[in-house]
Amino acid sequence: MTITFIGSGNVATHLAEACTHAGFTIKQIWSRSIEHANEITKKFGGVAIDNYADVLPADVFIVSINDDGIAQLPMNLPIGESLIVHTSGATHLSVFEGRFINYGVLYPLQTFSKSRTVDFREVPLCIEANNAANYELVNDLAKKLSDVVHSVDSNSRSVLHLAAVFVCNFTNYLYASGEQLLEEQKIDFNLLRPLIMETAKKVQIMSPALAQTGPAVRGDEQTILRHLQMLDDHPQLWKMYALISAAIKTTSI
Amino acid sequence: MTITFIGSGNVATHLAEACTHAGFTIKQIWSRSIEHANEITKKFGGVAIDNYADVLPADVFIVSINDDGIAQLPMNLPIGESLIVHTSGATHLSVFEGRFINYGVLYPLQTFSKSRTVDFREVPLCIEANNAANYELVNDLAKKLSDVVHSVDSNSRSVLHLAAVFVCNFTNYLYASGEQLLEEQKIDFNLLRPLIMETAKKVQIMSPALAQTGPAVRGDEQTILRHLQMLDDHPQLWKMYALISAAIKTTSI
Numbered sequence: 001m002t003i004t005f006i007g008s009g010n011v012a013t014h015l016a017e018a019c020t021h022a023g024f025t026i027k028q029i030w031s032r033s034i035e036h037a038n039e040i041t042k043k044f045g046g047v048a049i050d051n052y053a054d055v056l057p058a059d060v061f062i063v064s065i066n067d068d069g070i071a072q073l074p075m076n077l078p079i080g081e082s083l084i085v086h087t088s089g090a091t092h093l094s095v096f097e098g099r100f101i102n103y104g105v106l107y108p109l110q111t112f113s114k115s116r117t118v119d120f121r122e123v124p125l126c127i128e129a130n131n132a133a134n135y136e137l138v139n140d141l142a143k144k145l146s147d148v149v150h151s152v153d154s155n156s157r158s159v160l161h162l163a164a165v166f167v168c169n170f171t172n173y174l175y176a177s178g179e180q181l182l183e184e185q186k187i188d189f190n191l192l193r194p195l196i197m198e199t200a201k202k203v204q205i206m207s208p209a210l211a212q213t214g215p216a217v218r219g220d221e222q223t224i225l226r227h228l229q230m231l232d233d234h235p236q237l238w239k240m241y242a243l244i245s246a247a248i249k250t251t252s253i
Numbered sequence: 254m255t256i257t258f259i260g261s262g263n264v265a266t267h268l269a270e271a272c273t274h275a276g277f278t279i280k281q282i283w284s285r286s287i288e289h290a291n292e293i294t295k296k297f298g299g300v301a302i303d304n305y306a307d308v309l310p311a312d313v314f315i316v317s318i319n320d321d322g323i324a325q326l327p328m329n330l331p332i333g334e335s336l337i338v339h340t341s342g343a344t345h346l347s348v349f350e351g352r353f354i355n356y357g358v359l360y361p362l363q364t365f366s367k368s369r370t371v372d373f374r375e376v377p378l379c380i381e382a383n384n385a386a387n388y389e390l391v392n393d394l395a396k397k398l399s400d401v402v403h404s405v406d407s408n409s410r411s412v413l414h415l416a417a418v419f420v421c422n423f424t425n426y427l428y429a430s431g432e433q434l435l436e437e438q439k440i441d442f443n444l445l446r447p448l449i450m451e452t453a454k455k456v457q458i459m460s461p462a463l464a465q466t467g468p469a470v471r472g473d474e475q476t477i478l479r480h481l482q483m484l485d486d487h488p489q490l491w492k493m494y495a496l497i498s499a500a501i502k503t504t505s506i
Contacts, residue, residue: 010466067473090468090476109444111452111466116459118451124444150444159438160445162480163431166490167445168452169467170497171424176461176504178416185412191362191377191403192413192420193457198371199364199421200453204446206369208429213263213364214422215343220320223343227415236500237419243496244423247489251429 002027004046004055006073007064008036010112011087015062015145018120020044022144027058039114058082060141062106067091075099083137085129089161092154093128104129104138107157108146111168120145126152126160177237209251216248255280257299257308259326260317261289263365264340268315268398271373273297275397280311292367311335313394315359320344328352336390338382342414345407346381357382357391360410361399364421373398379405379413430490462504469501 001024005012008031016026026046031037037048049055052074061077061084063070070091084096085106096103107126112118125142127149129135135151142149152160175196179189202211215223224245231238254277258265261284269279279299284290290301302308305327314330314337316323323344337349338359349356360379365371378395380402382388388404395402405413428449432442455464468476477498484491 066471067468067476090473090479110448111455111464113455113459113464113466116455122447124447126444148447156438156440158479158483159434159440162483163434163440163445164448165467165480165494166427166434167431168448169465169469169501170493171427171449171452172456172461172465172467173497173501174419174424174427175456176465178420179461181412181416181419185409187405187409187412187416189460191379192416194375194377194401195363195417195421196424196453196456199424200449202364202366202369203425203428203449206366207442208425208432211364211366212422212425212429213366214418214425215320216422218319220343223320226343226411227418230411230415236496236503239496240423240493240500241418243489243492244426247493248422248426250489 001025001060002058003060003062004028004030004058005040005062005064006030006055007062008033008040009064009066010114011108012062012064013040013114014112014118014120015064015087015108016040016044016046018145019062021120024060024144028054028056030055052077060085062087071095073099083134083141085138085141089126089157089164092158093130094154096130102130102134102137104134105154105157106138106142107152107161109160109164111172121147124148124150126150126157128153128157177240181234181237212248214248216245219249254278254313255311256313256315257281257283257311258293258315258317259283259308260315261286261293262317263367264361265315265317266293266367267365267371267373267376268317268340268361269293269297269299271398272315274373277313277397281307281309283308305330313338315340324348326352336387336394338391338394342379342410342417345411346383347407349383355383355387355390357387358407358410359391359395360405360414362413362417364425374400377401377403379403379410381406381410427493430493434487434490465501467501469498472502 003024004027028047029037029040034050041048057078063086083102084100085104105128109124125146127138127142129138257280281300282290282293287303294301310331316339336355337353338357358381362377378399380391380395382391
């Protein structure tokens with residue numbers, strides 16, 4: 001089976017690797033940046049292109065570009081009756097309606113960085129398709145890539161994606177904020193790393209609502225005030241601290 | 254060596270367990286709630302008390318209560334020349350100045366829940382004392398409990414504690430927010446758990462500043478707008494989403 005990728009970002013890179021491991025042939029990697037496309041083809045084969053006019057037919061097309069770009073995909077690509085899927089959490093299946101024949105979604109619910117190896121067989125894949133036959137095609141593809149495949153419709157997927165922004169993207173921003181606060185005082189971020197791991201491990205078996213600790217849930221008002229004073233020179237972190245502490249206080253169990 | 258705990262919360266419970274494993278004898282557990290004190294003495298020995306007048310001499314006193322309460326500890330406790338340490342991240346060493354003779358701090362930089370077992374030997378302990386001799390006492394004690402002992406002064410400890418609130422307490426609140434968003438749509442929180450683990454694992458080896466992913470850092474404005482619309486009925490989450498996304502955009506690399 002030949003697979004062409006539209007896109008060369010983190011998700012495309014990790015999916016291309018998983019496809020190669022599954023025995024599929026990478027046919028082409030399209031990217032606005034031929035250098036980025038080359039980075040993938042160097043590792044996993046296929047031909048790098050940066051012009052939509054150069055796209056050739058393939059068995060499966062995987063569209064893994066900026067959410068805003070999926071709706072702007074040219075309609076004259078040689079997709080024909082091949083399967084085309086996008087990998088976006090936030091984009092409705094119907095983005096392909098009336099533009100392609102056989103289409104679906106293959107959304108990997110994971111955070112990817114190019115420099116980091118992920119065991120793709122553990123990555124939850126949320127899949128959807130425009131009819132039962134195509135669902136089976138997407139399902140077969142997904143199961144060759146991962147052991148964790150879920151049927152998720154567009155509405156549920158958009159909620160999952162929103163929740164993922166909170167538990168992953170925003171969480172990482174909080175990690176970065178902690179790192180910055182320590183750097184300013186020349187304190188080693190390594191001291192916080194075990195805490196970050198344990199915070200994540202706890203909620204693998206507990207409900208986060210029951211795992212809440214810290215000054216806000218304990219009602220340590222003096223500590224909260226001191227922390228806000230310490231953030232006087234960090235207006236964004238000050239606002240975040242005040243907002244999240246107030247939220248924890250009102251939802252505490 | 255006999256140890257008395259003032260306090261019976263999560264930290265006291267896990268420290269009492271670690272002290273028992275290290276071969277120390279728990280003498281008394283003081284708590285405002287005799288039931289809470291009993292929970293610890295049942296497991297790890299010692300006598301539960303709920304009246305400061307009943308505190309007996311011991312070799313070491315570990316004060317593990319609400320931050321606001323440490324400064325209000327009665328001065329007529331029979332501490333004498335025994336070592337007294339508090340376990341608070343936010344409370345200055347000087348809280349004990351002029352009130353006790355030999356004192357220090359033993360701050361476990363970890364999140365504890367009573368129902369969750371932690372390998373205490375991996376918990377970073379930040380220690381400090383009012384003189385070199387007491388530092389050695391606290392250091393000896395700490396090393397019997399954990400393999401990760403750091404000398405951290407009160408100012409650095411307060412910054413570490415503030416950063417810990419961001420990477421642990423606030424992060425857990427984001428997990429709980431994700432859980433709530435899914436629950437409202439009857440979506441299984443298990444789908445998010447691998448993402449939570451990977452987000453934490455990534456920053457064990459990468460700088461979080463380099464690990465940032467998601468709509469805000471990618472500049473997916475349409476997705477951000479859709480997410481804000483989805484949060485219309487959640488004013489606190491709406492504000493958090495807007496604030497953190499704006500912060501990610503301004504600090505993106």
